[in-house]
Amino acid sequence: MPSVTKGAPLDRIMRPVHRWVWGDVDRRLRKLLTFADVETDGGRDILRAAEVTPDPLLRRLYLEHAIDELRHGELFRERGAALVRARRTWRKVLFAGNPLPGGHGLDDLSIEGQPDYRLLAFLHVAEKAAAGRFTIYRELVDDDPETRAIFEQILRDEVFHMNYTYTQLTRVSPQGYRRHVWHARAKRLWNRYLRIAAAMAGLFGGVALTAMYFVLLPPFVWFARRAERREPTGWTSISRNGNQSPRSQY
Amino acid sequence: MKILGISAHYHDSAAALVVDGVPVAAVQEERLSRRKNDATFPISAIEWCLDRAGVDPSDLDAVVFYERSMLKFDRILTCALRAFPHSWRSFPNAIKNSLGEKVWVRGIITSHLGVPRRKIFFTDHHASHAAAALFSAPTRRAAILTADGVGEWATLTVGRGERRPDGAAEMTLQREIRFPHSLGMLYSTFTAYLGFAINEDEYKVMGLAAYGRPTMIEQVRTLIRSTPDGAFVLAPEYFEFQTTASRSYSSKFVDLFGPPRNPYDDIDLDSPEGRRFADCAASVQRVLEDVLVDIARQLRRETSLPDLCFGGGVALNGLANARILAESGFERVFVPPAPGDAGCALGAALYADRIYFGNPDRDVPDHPFWGPSVDAQELARASREDSHPVEELDDVPLMEAVADELAAGRIVGWMEGACEFGPRALGHRSILAAPHSREIRDRINRDIKRREEFRPFAPVVPAEAADRFFDLPPGGHRLGRFMSGVFPVRPEWRGRLAGVTHVDGSARVQVLERDMAPRLHALLEAYGRRTGIPVLLNTSFNVAGEPIVTRALEGYSTFRRCGIDLLVAGPTVVMKRGASPDRSLKEGVAWSSEGVARSGAV
Structure with missing residues (x-):
């Protein structure tokens, strides 16, 4: 594997965290299933790019890229599913969610109306980061040959993706390709900040709302339950026909 | 009057534009995004509808949202209070969800479209369903039944409507069953229990039901009891959908039916576990049908009307629709092509037009093709650029050529005119194949749709030949128009229609009138001349997890990456060039690690 896929400095620093994640089977399978969704979503975005680009060569390359990503999604899903099947406590494992909005959250790609150079730069930076991180993951799953084989296979594709995106970027924007790559990096950083900020806001909001739930709601619970007890079962006559304002949201 | 209808924020958002009482455009957001x-606010769908009609937002007389969002919020809050303290986990998310966007509909519409607030209207969720069913049906007077998971508070309503010859229209919903007592939620709970995605995979439960026996009816009847007035109630201790968003069923439910299915396990119908799941599906399906038939029968007795308009997500259940037709006493059952929430966009606009503004009722064209059209030239250009063999043919030779290919066992991607509004491919965005063998069905499942083996494919047949192959009751042609009913394949044809005959001998047949899709009708006739059987397998033109294709290039990209042999868009025919084209691109496009390194090491 080319040396460019040795992993970003930040990922190398975070290696103990990655080891903690991949060292546990439940966390590992959750990660694999998350990757499955992310790769599939990414594949669909790139597929969209293939459908809207006016450039025939890019259309073919995007299509190949999308097919790869969708296949990666399948590989991750099948491996995750195999691990789920081997676990007795699959319900607990599957229902524990990830607090960070991702996938179709703030990392959403905007394809329509975007010039190809912007997408190519974004894809190049994203593929390179993914390849670096997958290199580290591959080393951390030495005890799991099937999962390791998936990372090996995907890494081979990622090298192609990194290269064609860069080559095509220099073709479609020979003057500004470096600037586009730096811009894509800055955007990626900004999106990462937004993700963390949104997750933090969500966390604080959740804590505040939970506190409100236990402090403010109880007095109204009695009324709500009394109203429920008084509700007739079965059919309820609809009396509001004709006298409800068409402009009312109530 | 120009009225825009919008449905959004729960699942399957959509927009529809009604001009002078007649729809001119309607499309689901998923088809464009x-x-x-x-479920996001359907801004692309709105833009497309307005563009299609050449209407500026400032020209709109009204924008109608398909439900009353604050009333829905009221239900969410009330349910959280009633379930206190068990709702503490779901409460923050529910509030964030609602206050984040859903309750600010008026502001969202104003900011996106720039229309003044006085032009923004709201309808009841089930009134939108009812209007979509009533005002698009070719009937003058009809009883109305709507059923879904939940709207604001209602989960099922009954009423009646009339479209008088003088243009006056009337629609009255007389009574309702209220949340949490919901047929839709009951079915969705089993969908989740069987390891499928709720609000999406309910039709898998219906497909699975045919493999099982309804041996658990008593258990299901424990969950849903009839009330003396002919309605029903759910036993709340078996459900959790009213208290949490993470699970629909309770531990008591699991005690009653056994462990739920792991979504990642295949269903092995030869194993006791697989048969248990199939029996569960068969049992809930039977109970759903029984309850609906009872309610429809009661409605028929009360109204004495021969026609029923049935809307809401539950109306997508073709088995139940067929039983309502056969057993309730209604002579005709009208289910619109988009009975679910997407169809509410059209229903809300029609309701506002006829009821709020009292405009004269007009007949709505009886077809589902309200979406964007396919551009055959776009397909021809892309295919030529990629060196695929392309032909542009007149209608007659095209039908003959495509029929030859179908008879030779090829699978055809078929795009024609405007795309369908609603979840079903009804002949304008379809994958077509010969219906005769299970092998081709398995091939489509394996190479194209990538879906479970137990799921059947639907046939399409010209109306004039339908009774020869399918055992259609009176009114069956109407229900089959939009693929809304499941009917028996005649026993003598089951062997030769094995690709579209489900394990119980049934099929969700589309009965095609020539006027609705003349080119597909001509293709069926051409195919019939070759094989003696003018029937084709017709499934939606998409692969698993993706919406049905809309534009020619979406059909083309789907064609390129799955096992479709031939792609047709209008007069353009594209053949697949060899196997898996462009794999050589990986070798062909030069790359070097130096090139990557130049872009800066990660």
Whole structure:
């Protein structure tokens, strides 16, 4: 594997965290299933790019890229599913969610109306980061040959993706390709900040709302339950026909 | 009057434009955003509808939202209070969800479209369903039944409507069953229990039901009891959908039916576990049908009307629709092509037009093709650029050529005119194949749709030949128009229609009138001349997890990456060039690690 896929400095620093994640089977399978969704979503975005680009060569390359990503999604899903099947406590494992909005959250790609150079730069930076991180993951799953084989296979594709995106970027924007790559990096950083900020806001909001739930709601619970007890079962006559304002949201 | 209808924020958002009482455009957001079941505010769909009609937002007389969002919020809050303290986990998310966007509909519409607030209207969720069913049906007077998971508070309503010859229209919903007592939620709970995605995979439960026996009816009847007035109640201790968003069924439910299915396990119908799941599906399906038939029968007795308009997500259940037709006493059952929430966009606009503004009722064209049209030239250009063999043919030779290919066992991607509004491919965005063998069905499942083996494919047949192959009751042609009913394949044809005959001998047949899709009708006739059987397998033109294709290039990209042999868009025919084209691109496009390194090491 080319040396460019040795992993970003930040990922190398975070290696103990990655080891903690991949060292546990439940966390590992959750990660694999998350990757499955992310790769599939990414594949669909790139597929969209293939459908809207006016450039025939890019259309073919995007299509190949999308097919790869969708296949990666399948590989991750099948491996995750195999691990789920081997676990007795699959319900607990599957229902524990990830607090960070991702996938179709703030990392959403905007394809329509975007010039190809912007997408190519974004894809190049994203593929390179993914390849670096997958290199580290591959080393951390030495005890799991099937999962390791998936990372090996995907890494081979990622090298192609990194290269064609860069080559095509220099073709479609020979003057500004470096600037586009730096811009894509800055955007990626900004999106990462937004993700963390949104997750933090969500966390604080959740804590505040939970506190409100236990402090403010109880007095109204009695009324709500009394109203429920008084509700007739079965059919309820609809009396509001004709006298409800068409402009009312109530 | 120009009225825009909008449905959004739960699942499958959509927009529809009604001009002078007649729809001119309607499309689901997912068809344009390419995200399946896209529930976001349908700005692309709105823009497309307005563009299609050449209407500026400032020209709109009204924008109608398909439900009363604050009333829905009221239900969410009330349910949280009633379930206190068990709702503490779901409460923050529910509030964030609602206050984040859903309750600010008026502001969202104003900011996106710039229309003044006085032009923004709201309808009841079930009134939108009812209007979509009533005002699009070719009937003058009809009883109305709507059923879904939940709207604001209602989960099922009954009423009646009339479209008088003088243009006056009337629609009255007389009574309702209220949340949490919901047939839709009961079915969705089993969908989740059987390891499928709720609000999406309910039709898998219906497909699975045919493999099972309804041996658990008593258990299901424990969950849903009839009330003396002919309605029903759910036993709340078996459900959790009213208290949490993470699970629909309770531990008591699991005690009653056994462990739920792991979504990642295949269903092995030869194993006791697989048969248990199939029996569960068969049992809930039977109970759903029984309850609906009872309610429809009661409605028929009360109204004495021969026609029933049935809307809401539950109306997508073709088995139940067929039983309502056969057993309730109604002579005709009208289910619109988009009975679910997407169809509410059209229903809300029609309701506002006829009821709020009292405009004269007009007949709505009886077809589902209200979406964007396919551009055959776009397909021809892309195919030529990629060196695929392309032909442009007149209608007659095209039909003959495609029929030859179908008879030779090829699978055809078929795009024609405007795309369908609603979840079903009814002949304008379809994958077509010969219906005769299970092998081709398995091939489509394996190479194209990538879906479970137990799921059947639907046939399409010209109306004039339908009774020869399918055992259609009186009114069956109407229900089959939009693929809304499941009917028996005649026993003598089951062997030769094995690709579209489900394990119980039934099929969700589309009965095609020539006027609705003349080119597909001509293709069926051409195919019939070759094989003696003018029937084709017709499934939606998409692969698993993706919306049905809309534009020619979406059909083309789907064609390129799955096992479709031939792609047709209008007069353009594209053949697949060899196997898996462009794999050589990986070798052909030069790359070097130096090139990557130049872009800066990660």
